[in-house]
Every structure is written in C-alpha cells, then in structure tokens.
Amino acid sequence: MAPDRLLLIVEDDAAFARTLGRSFERRNYQVLHATNADEVAALLQQHAPSHAVVDLKLKDNSSGLACVQMLHQRHPDMLIVVLTGFASINTAVEAIKLGACQYLAKPSNTDDIEAAFGHVAGNTDIELTNRSTSIKTLEWERIHEVLAETGFNISETARRLGMHRRTLARKLEKQRVK
Known part of the structure; x- marks a missing residue:
C-alpha cells in the first residue's frame, strides 16, 4: 500500500467510522481510527497519515478543531477534511485557519470526502449569490455557536442568549439540530 494513502479518521461514532473506513479501504487507503485528541496524539507517535477526516464535535466534549490543529502542526502537508453535522460559518473559518483543506456538512459520502481531498486550492470562479444573509440565518448560526460552546x-x-429555555426549545424545533 502506498504511504501517501494513509487515512486517519477521527470520529466518535464507531458505526460511522467503521463504515467510512471500509469504504476508503476499498479505494486502497490504509485506515487508522481515533475517537479523541489523546488517541490522535498516540497514533501520530507511530504513523504519519497523508489524509484525515475529522468530526467537529466529539463525545468527550472536545472539539475536532483541536485535532485539526494538532494534525496540521505535526504534518503540515496532510490533507484534512472536517466533517460535521453542526456546520456554521464560524467553525468553517476556524477549521480552515487551523489547517483543514475542506469543511463538509453531514451527510457526506466517501465520494464527497475524496473530492474534497482533491480540491485544496481556492476557486475564484465560484458563483456569488445575490442574496444577503437573513436575520433568521444569523440568529440560527449564533444559537448553534452558543449550543456548541455549552456542550449542547x-x-x-x-x-x-438571554432568552427563556422554552423559547429556545421552540426555535430548535423549527430547525432541528441533526
């Protein structure tokens, strides 16, 4: 197996990690798995992955962003894709600043992730929207940001946020967190 095809999956959902790992193995990647930053640090002592898929929110209330930073510091050429069910502009910007090459919202499949590995340069031809960000979108992003800060x-x-708990619960019911 080529050393440039060593993939580290940082994911606390064992079933998803196993499925994703098998899919990448069928594409001739060698796959390593970690569930938190400590396991990532231990694996980096023995391995030098060329690619990584990092979940943004890990169960031990740690941030995948810390893993992205650690991976990028140890191996600056590693292609890192952040995968999350809790996407926001704020976390996307931070992930890229910390060394991720792409940021994908779940659900994403192996094709999406592999395409993200291949799309590391910026694209000046991307279509700009004429639609401005709505107040509702800004409010939803702020709610999500604070939710993530408080461990949900x-x-x-x-x-x-200075609102009643039931008001927040109603807002979350309108746009359910997945």
Whole structure:
C-alpha cells in the first residue's frame, strides 16, 4: 500500500467510522481510527497519515478543531477534511485557519470526502449569490455557536442568549439540530 494513502479518521461514532473506513479501504487507503485528541496524539507517535477526516464535535466534549490543529502542526502537508453535522460559518473559518483543506456538512459520502481531498486550492470562479444573509440565518448560526460552546446544554445556552429555555426549545424545533 502506498504511504501517501494513509487515512486517519477521527470520529466518535464507531458505526460511522467503521463504515467510512471500509469504504476508503476499498479505494486502497490504509485506515487508522481515533475517537479523541489523546488517541490522535498516540497514533501520530507511530504513523504519519497523508489524509484525515475529522468530526467537529466529539463525545468527550472536545472539539475536532483541536485535532485539526494538532494534525496540521505535526504534518503540515496532510490533507484534512472536517466533517460535521453542526456546520456554521464560524467553525468553517476556524477549521480552515487551523489547517483543514475542506469543511463538509453531514451527510457526506466517501465520494464527497475524496473530492474534497482533491480540491485544496481556492476557486475564484465560484458563483456569488445575490442574496444577503437573513436575520433568521444569523440568529440560527449564533444559537448553534452558543449550543456548541455549552456542550449542547439547552438551559445554559438559553441563559447565555438571554432568552427563556422554552423559547429556545421552540426555535430548535423549527430547525432541528441533526
């Protein structure tokens, strides 16, 4: 197996990681798996992955962004794709600043991820929208940002946003977090 096809998957959902790993193995990648930053650090002692797929939110309330930073510091040429079900502009910008080459919202499949590995340069020909960001979108992104900061604690998020917990719960029901 070519050394340039070593993939590290940082994902705390074992079933998803296993499925994604098998799919990449069929594409001739050698696959390593970690569930948190400590496991990533341990794997980096013995391996030098060429590619990584990092989940943004890990179960131990740690951020995948810390893993992205660690991976990029140890191996600046590594192609890192951040994969998340909790996408926001703020986390996308930070992921790219910390060394990710792409940021994908779930659900994404192996084709999407592999295409993201191949799309590392910026594109000046991307179509710009004429639509400005709505207040509802900005509010939703702010709610999501605070939710992530509080480890998805609804009561604490409502307190920080200065709204009643039931009001926040109603807003989340309108745009369910997946």
